[in-house]
Amino acid sequence: MAKKMRITVVGNGNAGAALVDSLLTKGEDGIAVTLYGDEEIGAYDRIRLSEYMAGEIGLEGIGTRSNEWYAENGVNFRRGVRVEEIDTTSRQTKGTDGVWVAYDKLIFAIGSSSSVPPIEGRDKEGVFVFRTVRDVEEMLEASPEKAVVIGGGLLGLEAAYGLSTHGSEVTVLHLMEHLMERQLDRTSGKMLAREVEKLGIKVRTKASTEEIFGNGKVEGVRLETGEELPADMVVICTGIRPNTHPATHTRIAVNRGIVVNERMETNIEGVYAVGECTEFDGQLIGLVAPALEQVRVVVDTILGDKEKVYRGSDATTKLKVAGIGLVSAGDAYGDDEGCDEIVSSNPVSGVYRKAVIKNGKVVGAVLLGDVSAGAQMTNAVKGAMPAEEIAGLVTGSVDASSVPLELPDDAQVCDCNGVSKGGIVATIEDLKLKKVSDVVAKTRAGSSCGSCKPLVAEILGQTVGEVEEEKNYVCKCMNLMADDVRNLVKERKLKSVSEVGEACGAGKVCPDCKPALTYLVSSMNLGRHKEERHARHINDRVHANIQNDGTFSIVPRTPGGVTNPGELRRIADVAEKYNARMVKITGAQRLDILGVKKEDLPKAWADLGMPSGFAYTKAFRQVKTCVGTEFCRFGVGDSTKLGIEMEKEVENLYTPAKVKMAASGCPRNCAESSVKDIGVIAVEGGWQIYVGGAAGMDVRKGDVIATVETAEEAKDVMISFMQYYRENGNPKERTYDFVPRVGLEEIRSVILDEESGEPERLRERLRKEKATTRDPWLERSENKTKNQFAGEVGR
Amino acid sequence: MSAWTEVCRAEDIPFLEGRRVSVDGFHVAVFHTEEGFFAVGDVCPHMGGPLSDGDVAATTVSCPLHARKIELKTGEVTNDDLSRAPIFPVEVENGSVLLDASFIEAFVPACRVRDEEVA
Numbered sequence: 001m002a003k004k005m006r007i008t009v010v011g012n013g014n015a016g017a018a019l020v021d022s023l024l025t026k027g028e029d030g031i032a033v034t035l036y037g038d039e040e041i042g043a044y045d046r047i048r049l050s051e052y053m054a055g056e057i058g059l060e061g062i063g064t065r066s067n068e069w070y071a072e073n074g075v076n077f078r079r080g081v082r083v084e085e086i087d088t089t090s091r092q093t094k095g096t097d098g099v100w101v102a103y104d105k106l107i108f109a110i111g112s113s114s115s116v117p118p119i120e121g122r123d124k125e126g127v128f129v130f131r132t133v134r135d136v137e138e139m140l141e142a143s144p145e146k147a148v149v150i151g152g153g154l155l156g157l158e159a160a161y162g163l164s165t166h167g168s169e170v171t172v173l174h175l176m177e178h179l180m181e182r183q184l185d186r187t188s189g190k191m192l193a194r195e196v197e198k199l200g201i202k203v204r205t206k207a208s209t210e211e212i213f214g215n216g217k218v219e220g221v222r223l224e225t226g227e228e229l230p231a232d233m234v235v236i237c238t239g240i241r242p243n244t245h246p247a248t249h250t251r252i253a254v255n256r257g258i259v260v261n262e263r264m265e266t267n268i269e270g271v272y273a274v275g276e277c278t279e280f281d282g283q284l285i286g287l288v289a290p291a292l293e294q295v296r297v298v299v300d301t302i303l304g305d306k307e308k309v310y311r312g313s314d315a316t317t318k319l320k321v322a323g324i325g326l327v328s329a330g331d332a333y334g335d336d337e338g339c340d341e342i343v344s345s346n347p348v349s350g351v352y353r354k355a356v357i358k359n360g361k362v363v364g365a366v367l368l369g370d371v372s373a374g375a376q377m378t379n380a381v382k383g384a385m386p387a388e389e390i391a392g393l394v395t396g397s398v399d400a401s402s403v404p405l406e407l408p409d410d411a412q413v414c415d416c417n418g419v420s421k422g423g424i425v426a427t428i429e430d431l432k433l434k435k436v437s438d439v440v441a442k443t444r445a446g447s448s449c450g451s452c453k454p455l456v457a458e459i460l461g462q463t464v465g466e467v468e469e470e471k472n473y474v475c476k477c478m479n480l481m482a483d484d485v486r487n488l489v490k491e492r493k494l495k496s497v498s499e500v501g502e503a504c505g506a507g508k509v510c511p512d513c514k515p516a517l518t519y520l521v522s523s524m525n526l527g528r529h530k531e532e533r534h535a536r537h538i539n540d541r542v543h544a545n546i547q548n549d550g551t552f553s554i555v556p557r558t559p560g561g562v563t564n565p566g567e568l569r570r571i572a573d574v575a576e577k578y579n580a581r582m583v584k585i586t587g588a589q590r591l592d593i594l595g596v597k598k599e600d601l602p603k604a605w606a607d608l609g610m611p612s613g614f615a616y617t618k619a620f621r622q623v624k625t626c627v628g629t630e631f632c633r634f635g636v637g638d639s640t641k642l643g644i645e646m647e648k649e650v651e652n653l654y655t656p657a658k659v660k661m662a663a664s665g666c667p668r669n670c671a672e673s674s675v676k677d678i679g680v681i682a683v684e685g686g687w688q689i690y691v692g693g694a695a696g697m698d699v700r701k702g703d704v705i706a707t708v709e710t711a712e713e714a715k716d717v718m719i720s721f722m723q724y725y726r727e728n729g730n731p732k733e734r735t736y737d738f739v740p741r742v743g744l745e746e747i748r749s750v751i752l753d754e755e756s757g758e759p760e761r762l763r764e765r766l767r768k769e770k771a772t773t774r775d776p777w778l779e780r781s782e783n784k785t786k787n788q789f790a791g792e793v794g795r
Numbered sequence: 796m797s798a799w800t801e802v803c804r805a806e807d808i809p810f811l812e813g814r815r816v817s818v819d820g821f822h823v824a825v826f827h828t829e830e831g832f833f834a835v836g837d838v839c840p841h842m843g844g845p846l847s848d849g850d851v852a853a854t855t856v857s858c859p860l861h862a863r864k865i866e867l868k869t870g871e872v873t874n875d876d877l878s879r880a881p882i883f884p885v886e887v888e889n890g891s892v893l894l895d896a897s898f899i900e901a902f903v904p905a906c907r908v909r910d911e912e913v914a
């Protein structure tokens with residue numbers, strides 16, 4: 001058997017991980033890979049750290065790899081080991097584990113580090129950089145009240161956004177005149193600042209930090225002007241510096257980065273470098289796309305294919321801050337000789353579109369506020385297309401959806417993961433894919449920074465004709481969105497699901513959308529709709545949760561999780577009398593009697609004499625509470641009382657998807673308020689209200705929507721939010737999707753603006769609908785349909 | 796040979812809903828649709844869910860457990876690769892629902908599962 005080529009990869013970041021993938025696929029059995037990574041965890045996608053920080057995805061979302069993965073793939077992975085020494089003569093590397101490992105080829109992929117300018121006080125406790133999972137975790141752990149982010153580039157803004165989603169008050173200090181000056185021109189940079197401020201983040205430009213002060217720990221920053229900003233955290237995002245150690249003290253040529261040629265070879269035979277640690281033609285890189293381009297080149301070089309060379313790559317950037325659409329590609333300024341620009345700017349609506357033209361060709365693009373033409377514009381920059389082709393898109397006279405994209409098969413669509421159009425088309429055809437999310441999952445195109453997703457959708461459309469819509473259609477048969485149905489119900493004053501069916505066909509050929517239609521019709525009519533039980537799921541026809549064996553479960557309402565001996569006794573009796581399979585304390589502080597026959601439900605409810613807990617449907621569920629000031633030595637607010645009152649205010653109401661709430665008596669948060677759809681936490685002097693949290697299929701920490709002084713105000717905000725969600729949420733859309741979709745600021749602007757009267761109107765509508773509801777378990781004595789609870793009918 | 800039996804009254808089954816009936820010890824789901832009454836073994840081909848508790852539109856029922864859709868005219872599962880559900884001819888005469896259960900024995904494997912559990 002031929003001897004395997006021993007390849008050592010130093011660095012397990014984006015480039016290192018891609019290298020390993022590519023070597024394993026292309027090198028097949030002919031190679032043996034050793035991989036060093038000095039971070040404590042397996043490879044992850046650094047670009048997605050921002051989303052991780054903002055709580056939008058979990059660790060699994062950024063793709064950390066397990067030890068098993070490396071073992072299964074035969075990679076000698078040295079986790080947490082840093083290479084300290086290299087001997088290029090005997091061809092060996094030594095790590096912090098003290099072991100020398102021999103190589104035939106050595107590839108540096110050691111990336112870069114955050115560069116921290118010599119600001120006085122930068123080593124105080126509470127000063128952070130934003131580069132690794134560890135940084136993010138430490139920042140979140142520190143959970144600052146007031147944070148200052150130094151640097152208003154991509155990274156700084158993403159850090160600021162991440163911190164603000166966790167309730168911190170954040171100020172971004174930027175030295176230059178406008179934000180993201182490398183990717184944006186002056187006008188768009190200024191407009192961006194306004195968009196960022198709408199998210200509750202303060203922006204200060206032309207702000208030079210003189211000192212970070214504090215006694216050992218950060219207490220604030222002092223600007224050059226002498227002004228002091230209090231802060232308990234400072235995050236420095238002023239740039240990056242290539243890592244060069246341990247190449248520095250060897251014969252390997254190092255300038256600002258490790259110097260490489262167009263084949264990613266260093267001056268030493270058998271030693272290569274890729275990614276942010278490299279310097280090519282005097283240029284450093286700071287994005288994934290060029291790093292991955294280099295990876296493709298180096299793998300080919302090592303495996304003997306000398307065709308591919310690296311010539312530098314263009315930068316396309318997307319800001320990953322929810323609610324802000326921003327695309328920048330190529331030259332944003334057009335200051336060079338012979339450059340022209342086409343610009344359309346509307347500072348009022350916050351929309352800015354610009355194309356930079358050189359010699360009649362598109363060389364740069366900026367889109368802010370409206371990124372619908374993102375795919376076309378970045379494509380135009382990449383292909384240096386004639387200006388005429390995109391002029392209409394910039395001025396807005398042409399709609400992006402009407403401009404088909406014509407890309408050659410080898411055009412690279414996803415820069416982050418190096419996926420070509422041809423590759424995507426082949427995968428779509430081979431696997432007969434119809435949904436964008438499936439294409440993303442199978443090709444990885446669009447899975448990292450997401451800027452090419454519109455393009456992926458476009459290609460899918462061109463390939464299969466019709467894209468299986470993932471727009472949240474309420475009725476997939478008729479392609480109707482929730483708002484289509486809402487409009488129809490409103491315009492034609494429809495009162496029942498059947499009437500909706502007559503009007504638009506929804507719910508007529510297939511039953512799937514009927515429960516959602518029921519929700520829309522009933523909530524649009526504030527509960528004064530015509531109830532049709534056939535349009536509800538069995539759970540809502542018999543007000544209990546169907547189980548795998550066809551029996552049902554009963555969860556009575558115990559507001560705030562508080563019950564009493566009498567109720568407990570009756571629960572015990574019912575469980576015995578109707579042969580329940582189990583009695584269980586649920587995860588939401590309630591009792592569940594499981595395994596009751598349908599025909600026994602009415603009798604069991606009568607025996608219980610308690611109202612329905614709605615545990616079986618898309619409705620308000622419960623308010624979980626803690627014992628609060630009444631009992632707890634730490635309590636600062638009567639959370640039990642607030643929870644119970646709240647539960648009474650909203651019980652019996654249906655919602656687009658289930659709504660869970662919690663009230664905690666102090667920031668120890670025993671009721672887990674921050675992972676509920678609506679949660680409230682008593683703090684010194686008031687109540688902090690969270691929305692959009694969950695700890696189910698998705699774990700999302702809620703956003704602090706407001707902090708108010710009294711329990712009454714807290715209830716008002718909670719109710720306004722609930723009704724806003726009831727009126728605008730898509731059926732089946734939990735608040736953890738709803739809040740990011742609509743945007744926290746947008747929601748705030750409606751539900752907190754008491755002066756406008758709208759919050760009060762929302763609450764009025766909720767109360768009006770609430771007045772039409774009643775405990776559905778009362779149907780035990782007045783059935784709504786014939787044989788409603790019959791186990792079977794007939795002779 | 797046919798064996799028409801009265802299983803219930805038409806008004807026993809609300810419009811666009813289903814109810815369970817028993818025929819010779821087997822569970823059958825009877826549905827009341829726009830196109831009349833249909834009967835299918837009350838055991839979902841997927842994992843045995845009670846189709847009589849399903850959601851109905853046109854001549855389709857969607858199983859309450861995992862939403863497999865069954866075309867009532869043919870018993871076919873339209874959204875999964877599963878074997879058909881057994882269907883039975885139905886007639887309505889003077890308000891009573893009659894079912895031809897002559898082939899019910901042939902579906903013993905499908906229908907008896909539930910029957911034994913209940914017994």
Ligand code: SRM
Pocket residue numbers: 545546547548553555584585586587588589590591592594615616621622660675676677693694695696697698734
């Ligand atoms: C009974 C209970 C588990 C328990 O024994 O503790 C339960 C049981 C079920 N949960 Fe749950 N969930 C229960 C608390 C939770 C919790 C914890 C909580 O509420 O504090 C969560 C995570 C919190 C959250 O949702 O944010 C939870 C997240 C889910 C999810 C995931 C929802 C999501 O969007 O991420 C589902 C699936 C769904 O809704 O589509 C689900 C669905 C279900 C269903 C209803 C599935 C179904 O439709 O049949 C289960 C019914 C079992 C049965 O046969 O009766 N259950 N479920 C809990 C009832 C609470 C109650 O008193 O009302």
Ligand SMILES: Cc1cc2nc3c(=O)[nH]c(=O)nc-3n(C[C@H](O)[C@H](O)[C@H](O)COP(=O)(O)OP(=O)(O)OC[C@H]3O[C@@H](n4cnc5c(N)ncnc54)[C@H](O)[C@@H]3O)c2cc1C
Pocket residue numbers: 010011012013014015016036037038039046047048049050081082083084109110111112130131132155158243245246274275276277285286287288289291317318320449
């Ligand atoms: C928060 C954030 C958001 C970003 N967003 C984007 C974006 O939207 N688009 C984009 O294109 N780019 C983005 N970037 C930049 C992108 O992450 C980098 O370009 C990319 O990670 C570079 O890959 P790399 O492998 O060269 O370096 P890295 O990913 O930094 O990997 C280098 C690895 O080597 C390890 N290492 C260093 N020295 C040694 C040693 N001696 N021994 C062992 N291991 C060592 C390091 O710890 C590190 O794990 C973002 C970066 C951050 C931090």
Ligand code: SF4
Pocket residue numbers: 626627628629632633634635636639664665666667668669670671
């Ligand atoms: S949240 Fe606070 S007040 Fe409530 S029980 Fe926990 S520690 Fe006590």
Ligand code: FES
Pocket residue numbers: 839840841842843844858859860861862863
């Ligand atoms: S049992 Fe019917 S769909 Fe699963």
